[in-house]
Every structure is written in structure tokens, then in C-alpha cells.
Amino acid sequence: MFRLLTAGESHGKSLVGMIEGFPSNVAIDVAQINKNLARRQGGYGRGGRMQIEKDQVEILSGIRGGKTLGSPISFLIKNKDYENWEPYMNPIDVDEETRKVTQPRPGHADLTGVIKYGFSDIRNVLERSSARETAVRVAVGSLAQQLMEVFNIEVHSHVTAIGGAFLPEKIRDIEKIKIAETSEVRCCDAEIEKAMIEEIKSAKEKGDSLGGIFEIHITGVPMGLGSYVQWDRKLDAKLSYALMGIQAIKGVEIGYGFQNAQQEGSLVHDEIFYGEDQGYYRKTNHAGGIEGGMSNGEDIIIRCAMKPIPTLYTPLKTVDIATKEVVLATVERSDTCAVPAASIVGEMVAITVIAQEFLRKFGSDSLEEITKRWKNCI
Numbered sequence: 074m075f076r077l078l079t080a081g082e083s084h085g086k087s088l089v090g091m092i093e094g095f096p097s098n099v100a101i102d103v104a105q106i107n108k109n110l111a112r113r114q115g116g117y118g119r120g121g122r123m124q125i126e127k128d129q130v131e132i133l134s135g136i137r138g139g140k141t142l143g144s145p146i147s148f149l150i151k152n153k154d155y156e157n158w159e160p161y162m163n164p165i166d167v168d169e170e171t172r173k174v175t176q177p178r179p180g181h182a183d184l185t186g187v188i189k190y191g192f193s194d195i196r197n198v199l200e201r202s203s204a205r206e207t208a209v210r211v212a213v214g215s216l217a218q219q220l221m222e223v224f225n226i227e228v229h230s231h232v233t234a235i236g237g238a239f240l241p242e243k244i245r246d247i248e249k250i251k252i253a254e255t256s257e258v259r260c261c262d263a264e265i266e267k268a269m270i271e272e273i274k275s276a277k278e279k280g281d282s283l284g285g286i287f288e289i290h291i292t293g294v295p296m297g298l299g300s301y302v303q304w305d306r307k308l309d310a311k312l313s314y315a316l317m318g319i320q321a322i323k324g325v326e327i328g329y330g331f332q333n334a335q336q337e338g339s340l341v342h343d344e345i346f347y348g349e350d351q352g353y354y355r356k357t358n359h360a361g362g363i364e365g366g367m368s369n370g371e372d373i374i375i376r377c378a379m380k381p382i383p384t385l386y387t388p389l390k391t392v393d394i395a396t397k398e399v400v401l402a403t404v405e406r407s408d409t410c411a412v413p414a415a416s417i418v419g420e421m422v423a424i425t426v427i428a429q430e431f432l433r434k435f436g437s438d439s440l441e442e443i444t445k446r447w448k449n450c451i
């Protein structure tokens with residue numbers, strides 16, 4: 074079981090991550106981390122900031138000669154944009170009155186953040202509440218992903234809805250889902266992809282924004298991660314907690330969660346079969362691979378709903394916190410839609426939870442120890 078902390082302001086010098094409890098002797102490919110960072114920066118609908126940044130991880134500790142040491146892993150991801158923001162973001166010396174932000178954006182952390190922490194400048198809030206922070210969680214997830222790949226556990230995702238454009242069918246063929254990797258909006262259906270892009274174009278023209286839904290599939294997860302014995306050990310609870318922790322995620326569904334609620338049990342529960350070769354198995358997976366708070370050996374399937382981006386180029390009404398006058402909300406440079414980017418964050422956050430629970434079950438000192446215990450169990 075490992076824990077993680079992230080730090081860093083969006084336009085500060087750097088983002089920082091620290092992981093404690095990651096096992097030793099795991100081979101780490103930095104190129105794979107950077108590939109995931111690049112995937113998170115992509116997707117149709119992103120704003121100008123992504124033209125400035127080219128996220129790359131710099132490992133500071135915990136890895137030697139390409140293998141983990143079991144000691145805390147720390148790393149940074151530089152913010153290239155800091156050069157442009159240094160006068161406003163220098164940790165020691167800034168002119169607090171220049172470019173003060175006082176017009177809170179509905180839907181963002183701005184208003185409650187300044188009141189909660191006692192600020193007169195919304196910049197003090199938006200810098201940390203920004204989803205720039207998710208780059209760190211993607212880097213952490215990339216380490217978890219590399220550990221899980223040793224045990225044939227893989228994570229994939231695809232975007233199933235953007236605004237009013239959505240995939241009408243539920244796709245359960247992982248090879249089809251992988252096609253999303255080549256799509257600008259990470260959708261695996263060419264027609265729906267076109268409709269999604271049109272939705273984003275039209276929102277952008279209007280100065281509006283969009284949300285959507287993405288789906289995560291995790292394959293190869295053995296039976297028994299998580300537990301039914303205590304509420305806070307349930308795998309579905311842990312996954313939803315972590316995924317809800319991603320900025321703008323407002324709904325998490327396991328399997329056919331909401332649709333199951335509208336059907337009779339006989340149509341919902343996945344019948345149990347046994348075969349000499351595969352052991353226990355199911356012919357359906359309405360449960361999304363989790364029963365009783367434990368992985369049941371089927372693919373884990375999770376959907377996440379993302380609300381529309383709060384910053385609007387055609388802004389909504391708000392109240393200026395300095396004058397208390399009704400004004401239009403601040404327009405910070407912004408994405409129009411970041412559902413494709415969020416799907417990468419979702420993948421990496423989900424695989425982090427799976428890795429944590431995997432280590433809880435199979436031990437967490439060295440890769441060799443974990444492998445022995447895993448082999449005894451499968």
C-alpha cells in the first residue's frame with residue numbers, strides 16, 4: 074500500500090509529487106510516464122495553455138538505474154508558463170495589487186475558496202484548485218500502471234459523451250475501446266466523434282463550455298481486491314472516492330449502476346459459471362467487476378460524469394468581492410472541453426487505487442515477494 078501527496082500552483086515554478094510505500098525492484102520507464110503526461114495534455118477542446126506546456130517528469134529520488142528502491146519516490150514537473158507569471162507567482166516577492174482577481178467564476182472554487190482561506194485575491198485559490206495538479210496524479214498513476222503491467226493488469230478508457238453527443242451502445246470489447254487512442258476526442262466511433270467535435274466547436278463559438286462522460290476499463294484484476302468487512306475497505310468506495318477527487322467529476326458509476334437500478338434483479342445479476350481452465354466466470358458483467366466491495370475477477374468498468382468547464386468566455390453574472398457590485402465573472406484563459414484529458418486522469422487515478430489494493434493483498438516490500446504471493450493466489 075503506498076500513499077501520495079501532490080503540491081504545486083498552476084503558474085508556480087513546478088508541480089511536485091511524492092509517493093511513499095512503493096515496492097522495490099520495479100523497472101520504471103520514464104518515457105511511459107511522459108507519454109501519459111502528453112496524452113493528458115491532448116484532446117480537442119483544450120485551450121492555449123497546452124501550447125505552452127510540454128510536461129516532462131524529473132525524478133528526484135526513490136529510483137536508481139531505472140528501478141525503484143522502496144524509498145520515497147519524489148519528482149517534479151516544471152510549469153513552463155512560470156516564466157510568464159514570475160512577477161505574480163514568485164514565492165517571496167509579488168506585487169499583490171497587480172492583476173488581482175476579484176470576480177469569482179460560478180462553478181469554480183473561487184468564491185468559497187477566498188472566504189474559507191481569508192484572501193482578497195482569487196488568484197490565491199485558482200492557482201491550486203486548477204486541474205493543472207492532475208499532471209502529478211497522472212505521473213503517479215504511470216508508476217502504478219507499470220507495476221500493474223507486471224501482473225497483466227491493464228487500464229484503458231474512452232469518451233462516451235460530450236455535451237449532447239453520445240455513444241448510444243455500451244461497448245464492452247476492449248479491442249474496440251483501444252481505437253479511442255487515435256481519436257481527437259478519445260471516442261471509438263468515427264460518426265459520434267464527428268458529432269462530439271461539432272458540439273465543442275459550437276460551444277467555443279458561443280463562448281460556452283461542455284462536460285461529458287468517460288468510461289474506464291481495467292482488465293486482468295484478480296478476485297479479492299478490496300473487502301466487504303469494513304465500509305472503508307470496499308473497492309467500489311475507494312475507486313469512487315479517488316475519481317471524485319478529480320476536478321469537475323460529479324458522478325461515478327460502477328458497471329451499469331444507474332441502469333441496473335431501473336431493472337429487475339434477474340436481468341441485473343451476473344450468473345456464475347465454472348470451467349476447468351478459467352475457474353469461476355460470468356457471461357455478463359452488469360456489476361462492472363465488483364461485488365461486495367471486492368473485485369470478482371471480471372473487468373472493472375467505471376463511468377465518470379464531468380461537469381462543463383466553469384470558465385466561460387461569455388461569462389455568467391457574479392459579485393465582485395471588492396465592491397460587491399454585480400459584474401461578469403473573470404475570464405481566465407481556459408479549455409472549452411477537457412473530457413478527453415480527464416479520461417486519462419481517470420485511468421491513472423483508477424489504476425493507482427487498483428495498485429494500492431493489490432499491494433495491500435499481496436505485500437508491498439519487493440516485487441519478488443509480491444510476485445510469489447500473487448502466484449500462490451491465481
Ligand SMILES: Cc1cc2nc3c(=O)[nH]c(=O)nc-3n(C[C@H](O)[C@H](O)[C@H](O)COP(=O)(O)O)c2cc1C
Pocket residue numbers: 120180181182202203204207319320321322380382383384406407408409411414415418
Ligand atoms: C483536465 C481538466 C482540465 C480543466 N480545465 C479547466 C479550464 O481550463 N478552466 C476551468 O475553469 N476549469 C477547468 N477544469 C475544471 C476545474 O478545475 C474545476 O471545475 C474546478 O477546480 C472546481 O472544482 P469542481 O468542479 O470539482 O467543483 C478542468 C478540469 C480537468 C479535469
Ligand SMILES: C=C(O[C@@H]1CC(C(=O)O)=C[C@@H](OP(=O)(O)O)[C@H]1O)C(=O)O
Pocket residue numbers: 083120121122123126202203204205206208320405406407408
Ligand atoms: C494547466 C492545465 O489546465 C488548466 C486547468 C484550469 C482549471 O481551472 O482547472 C484552467 C486552465 O489554466 P490556464 O488558465 O493556465 O490556461 C487550464 O489550462 C493543465 O491541465 O495542465
